[in-house]
Each structure stands twice: as C-alpha cells, then as structure tokens.
Amino acid sequence: MPDHGERKGYEPRTIERKWYDFWLEKGLFKPEVNPSGRPYCIVIPPPNVTGSLHMGHALNATIQDVLVRWKRMRGARALWLPGTDHAGIATQNVVERELAKEKKDRHQIGREEFIKGVWKWKAEYGGRIIHQLKMMGASADWSRERFTLDEGLSEAVRTVFVRLYEEGLIYRSSRLINWCPRCRTALSDLEVEHEEEEGLLTYIKYPLSGGKGHVVVATTRPETMLGDTAVAVNPADDRYKDLVGRRIDLPLTCRQIAVVSDQAVQMEFGTGAVKVTPAHDFNDEEIGKRQSPPLESISVIGADGRMTAQAGARYAGLDRYECRKLVVSDLKTIGLLEKEEKHVHQVGHCYRCKTVIEPLSTPQWYVKVKPMAREAIRAVREGRVRIIPEGWQNSYFAWMEEIRDWCISRQIWWGHRIPVWYCGECGEVIVSRTTPDECPKCKAAAPDQDPDVLDTWFSSALWPFSTLGWPEATPDLKDFYPTDALVTAFDILFFWVARMIMMGLKFMGDVPFRDVYIHALVRDQEGQKMSKSKGNVVDPLTMVDKYGADAFRFTLAAFAAQGRDIKFSEERVMGYRHFINKLWNAAKFISMNTEGGTAGENPPDDVSDLPSRWVLSRLSQASEETSLALEEYRFNDAANRLYRFVWHEFCDWYIEFAKTGLEDAGQAKDVRRCLLYTLDTVLKLLHPFMPFVTEELWQAAARGAPEGRRSIMTAAWPEDLPRDPEAEERMGAVIDAISAVRNIRGELNVRPGAKVSVIVNAHSEAAARTLGEHLPHMMRLAGAGSIIVGTGPETKKPKKAAVGAMPGLEVYVPMEGLLDMAAELERLGKELGKTDKELAFCLRKLMDEDFVNRAPEAVVAKEKAKCRQLEDKKRHLEDSINRLKGMEVEKENG
C-alpha cells in the first residue's frame, strides 16, 4: 500500500534525495542498464568549472534529461555524458582574484605554483555545478564524467594540434588581433562583444608640411594619432585629389607622414580624410598593407593598455584614456583641435571582463578554418546534421560562409599548453605531441615550449569524441559516435557547435551529432537577460528548494516552446507544484481504493465499464501525442498534453466516475484495474519530466507486485495503446448531460448540497440507452436526486424548469419554488444570444455561394451540421423562454 502517510500533500525534499541515491546505487544512469538496446548518446555542453548553476543550465539540463530518460525507457542504451570545461580565462581570473586578496599576483608566485593553485581551487570548488546538476535530477553517467584538462582530453588536443599543423591548417602569424589589456591576452573575434556607446568624434587639424593649410581628420580615439603613419583619402574624392602624395607634420610628434589614397575611405564620413594607424586599427592595417611600399606600423599602446615609449616621452606610460585626454588638451593648446562631436558607435569589449578591446599587433597561432567550414556547411545542407528549430540554420550558414581564421593562442597560464617548442640555438620550430628532449635539427638540448595556451573552445570543439576516448579507439567511441542530439542555446552556436561539426568531420570523418536542438534563453519577467550585474538572476536551486525539482523541471519544459525566449515566472512554478500535488492526491485516492492491487503490464482490454473504456482511450491519445511531441523536440506540447490529461480528464472526470463505479460490485474490479493502469501509465509518461515524484508513486504502487519492480526509470515507455472511439463518443453524451445540469446549478445559484431532479431528453435511442445505463454516475456528478431519461413525451419539458441545450440532448431541471425566473430568463437569454450569433455566422457562410462552391466539401458539410445543431438549440431555447414568459404572465394574473 502506498505510503501517503499523514501528510496532506506532496513534500519533495525528503523524497528527492532518497531516489537520486537509489538510482546512483543501482547504476541506472549507465548505458549498460539496457545492454541490448540501440545506443543513444548526448554529451553535455560542459559548464565552466568556475560556474554555478543558472537558469540556462537548468533548462539545458532538464531538456537533456527528459530526452535521455525517455530514450532509456524506450529501451535505448542511453548515455548522457557529463563533464566540465576548464574555462581558461574565467578560471584564471577567479584564482587571480583570490591571489589579489593576499596582495599577490601570478607573476610573483610563478607559472608552476600558479597552476598548482588553480588545480587546488578546482578540487575544492570545481565540483559545485556537478552537484547542482544532481539536485536537478540529472541522470548522467557520472562514472564517465570528463574534464577538458584530463590527460585523455589533453592528448586529444595535442594530437589535433599537431595534425592540423602538419596539414598546414594551423600556422603562426603576426598581425592585429583583439587584445584584452586587462586579461592580457589575445581573443578570437567571437570573444569580442560589440556594444553601442556614445563617444566623441574628435576633429583634428593636420598641418601640411612646408606650407599653409591643413587636412582635418576625425577620430574616436585621438590617442592613436601618435602612431599614425598616413592620412588616407578616397581616390575619387575631388576635394583631396591634389593632396595625395603631400606630406603632413604629424602634430605632437616630430614625424612626417604622407597623404595616400585608398578605396576603403568613405567620402561621406567625417571629413572624408582618415588618419591611418596600422598598429591599432584593423582597417588601417589593411590600408597600410595595400600601399606600396606598405605603411610603417608604429605601436604606441602596449599590452597593458598604457602608452609605449614610441608614443613619445610626454605620453609614455600613461593609460590609454588618460593619454586621450592629454592629447586632446595638447591639441587644443596648439590650436589644432577643430571640434568634438557626440558620436554613437560600436565598441568591442572583452566577453569575460568587459574591458574595451585594444587591437594590438602580436604573433599568435591561427587555425585556417575555411576548408573545414566548407565541409561543415555541407553537413548541415545535406541534413547530416539537423538544426532544430530550422530558423537557426540561416545564422549558421551566414556565419560559416564568412568565417575568418581563428586565433587560438591565449597569453594565459591555465589551459592546454601549445605543443610547440623553439630551439634556442638554431631557431627551429618543433611541433610535437610529446616534449622533445633536444632540437631534432641541431641537437641542442631542452628547447623552450611556447608559453601560451590554447583557446578553451579548441578543446571544447573535440568534446563529442575526446570524451568518448579519442584518440584511442575505445568501445565507447565506437558505440556512441556520432552522438544523437546536442542540446544548447544559440549563444554558443558559433563558439562551439560549428567548431564541433568542423572538428568531428575532420578527425572522425563523421558529424559529431545528428540533431542540434537549440533552446531558448531564459530571461527575467521583463525580458531582460539575467545577469549578476543587473541583479535580476533567479537562482534555480532556490526554485528547487521552494517548489521541488520536479515542479521546476516541469515548468522549464512547459516553457520551452521553440523559437521563443523564456520570460521566467515563479508563479508558473507554483502552478506546476499544484499539479504535482494533484497527481499525488490522485495516487493517494487510488491506493486507498485498490487495496494493494497492482497495474498489469498491458492495458485492460476486456473492461465493460464505459468510463473506464473512455479513459483508456483518452490515455491512448494523450500518450501518442506526448510521444510525437517529444520526437519533434516540442517539450512544451508534451508537458501541456500530459497536464491536460491528468488534471482535466483523468482527475476531473474519470476519478469522479470511478467513485460510482467502485460502489458497483459488478464494475468495481474493472474500475480498480483501470485506475491502477492509468495511473501507472501516466507516471511513466511523466517520468522524464518529473523523475522524483513519479518514482516515489510508482514504487509505492508496485509494492504489491509479485516480483517487485526495479525502477520506473527502466519501465517500458507506453506505446501503441488501443483507442476506443465508440466509448469516447458515448461518454460524450454523459459528460454533456452532467455539464448542462452543472451549468444550470451554477448559473441559477442552486446550493451545492441541494439535490435536483433532472429530465434528459435525448435525440437518439442510443444516447438515451447510454445515459440510462449511467444514471448513478450522473446523479453523483450532477448532484441529482433523480433522473429521467428518454426520447419521447415522458421527457417533455415540465413547467417551471430550467433548460440546458447540448448537441444531441436537452436537459430540464424542474425548479419548483427554487426557480428564480428573472435569473433563468437572463441565463437563457444570454445563451440564446450566443447561439444566435454563432448561427448567424454559420448561415451567412452557407448562403455565400463562393463558400459553398469553393471551400472543401468536408468544411461545408461540417458547417451544415453545425448549423443544424445550432438551429435545434435555438428552437429549444426560444421555446423555453416563451414558456417561462408565459408563466410569468400567469403568475402576475394569478
């Protein structure tokens, strides 16, 4: 007998821990649970070790867990492979902050010590997010958990690097890159966030050498003028035609620069003349390269964001922004500042620390991605990788087609060290998976390893196969690659998904996953992105704590409509907690009334009780639609479908019918079987969404089973349940009749306790028979003391009765003395009004020749049938109203 105890409702806290431990102990998260099944694999998007669970993770994990639990129940050898990402810059920042508290920096303690410190930090705090995933109920195989800096994964990284280098797809080059002066590292294009800012456009007069006159240039970054090596104008610009080739005395320096021409200069912007600083601006670098001879590149800003010696003694050492102020004031002093204008423009920021990016020229390692991108585009074009919802494909293609080489070296310490060594003697570059003892060329001892590490995304790109054991040919790799689904938010489509597809194709010769499901971003109530700085974050664990993991998961799933962001609302979580409570109490009712019975494996196919046949058929439909929704990644549809069935069909109707059925010795046995079976099935269908409460109820219900049952996790997913359209149709009449009486009671304010007499006039013998067979059910649910059913004069409307009209039947409730004439007239009048309106629409349509001739036959037929029904209904309502009015007159006269 289920242990519902004395508690009134469901209390998640105690139960969640219990079952999670149970699952772990039984090893149910391992794919070996279904050894003969087909493999199904999802690799988790590895969260940062530094991270703690936020809404995005919670949604992401919920969806993956729904998928993997569902597939497991369908008999798949399901593997959800978890792990974390070393998150180079983020983690290093965290540990550096710790050091700063002790007034130290990493350079003081040295690379080796620092790395040791990071590992120590990781050991201590790095497991937090994993623990939080477990609180969510994640059924990932923790025995296979991976970390991007694990030895195996590092081996994969080195192998990939060396192979790409050998194929000429990795190279080193010195050019402008995005530099974060605070993190002191290069960033890839993707790691730069562009934000609109209001700045100043400063107009500066550049005096022409050896003569009168000047050129005015406009800039948003006046400090870079110290590194200008030209002024460029458009060759087609008549205003400046004569100036090309002239020289300029660059203010605040003792250098002379030339006026050159370049197509890229836009005549309409600013003055049409642009200062060229090849060392600090991507455009200018291009312009510089196009000149012959190429323009000189003078770096005036250093890696720390301060001015270099090349900027001149007055400015060297100043922060770039202080220098900007000083340059402007100096220009003003010497009369070369023309004006400053407000100017809105996009400014690049470091995605980690939000510092303004400084383009700097430094040697970095790059991946030549074009050839790999071509293959990756093809894989999606040909449907070998499906992106769901499809809309994201366009973004994917757009980005991939214009992809530029990927800067992969980072000037930090935490990460995969670049497997490149330089010979101090002969300068030989050694690229190797293992540390070389000597230079292979000149045999000099101990070459120096490149100090840089790789972009974290470089190792993430290998995740779908490196986690499965590559470069070793492990059984897991053979079994689970390509994986089946990748679940992620769009914001790492380029960072991660695209790169995984490229690397998978390159090194495994096959796509890394078949489906990419892109889910929503979770926003706050106002639709703002949640962020710590805005202070609008909702902590998932608070939700779990307040409402239980099941309610929270169900909410996320119900919110997860494709193609739309989620505005999170705590009220919804509360609503779904109520749903779970409803389920809990339904189970309690069933256990109280089934005395240790257990559900059979198969749907009871021999029941005669009509409500039971009805609920089994409704269950079949709900289950089918749920499966279909899951197959199409429509998690919200699946969740809502189940909600509707459980609450509004199973609880509202069937359990209520069952109360009557259980009192009938002839039906009780069937009703019990159906209650148990339906509950059992519903628990299975809900399990992927709410694993804990379903396990609790299922285990409780299984207690009487002969051999006991292992876990709902491995119970078979309900499939191909039988439908019974006849039962559904016949029950429709019963439900309609009850609803009609309830409507009358409600509208006429009949006291809930008061029993009414009911007369049902059915339009068909069949309906009358069905209704006649369910009088006890109807009496209970309609609050009727007596019911007469028929098709003939015996069920004519009595005087002083309220009327309810339904398709196929009318319901009369005699209201001797009870009837409030005015209220009833009002109610009927309202109903008539509604019917009239509907009928008018309907008739108008049918009068329209175009409609009758052009609309599909089925639609016309449907419309005709509807019209007939409405006409019937209208007639009955009018009759009733007239009779009531007649009675009123009688009353007045009498």
Next chain:
RNA sequence: AGGCGCGUAGCUCAGGGGGAGAGCGCUACCUUGACACGGUAGAGGUCUGGGGUUCGAAACCCCACGUGCCUACCA
C-alpha cells in the same frame, strides 16, 4: 548598416487559413470521504495598426509602430 524574431485574456505564454486556448489572477458559491496546493460555475480578447492575397486571415504577403536579439572594421 545588414539580418533574425516577437507583439493573442489583467499577467506569463501556447496555437497557427474554416469565428480563440492554457496556467496564474479575478467573480460567485462550496470545510462534498484523494486533493482548499481543492471543487463547480462564470466574467474577460475588433489576436498592435493599416493595406493586400483568399469564398474565408489572428494565422500567408507588404508597410508602419513598438520591442528584443544576432552579425559587421564606418574612422
């Protein structure tokens, strides 16, 4: 500057060519033997505006307004 998406009940959102759905909230009545985290009944919407396509548009197309996001080197 280009691109994508969204605007449906008071709120949060589904839906998607044949006169509109859910949850929460609201109103009335009910401590009815699973559940007040509940029950029954109800109120509430020219589906942002304007054009077009169609027999028929909330849905498809165009424009406008509002709003969110992505991409990009406009000094």
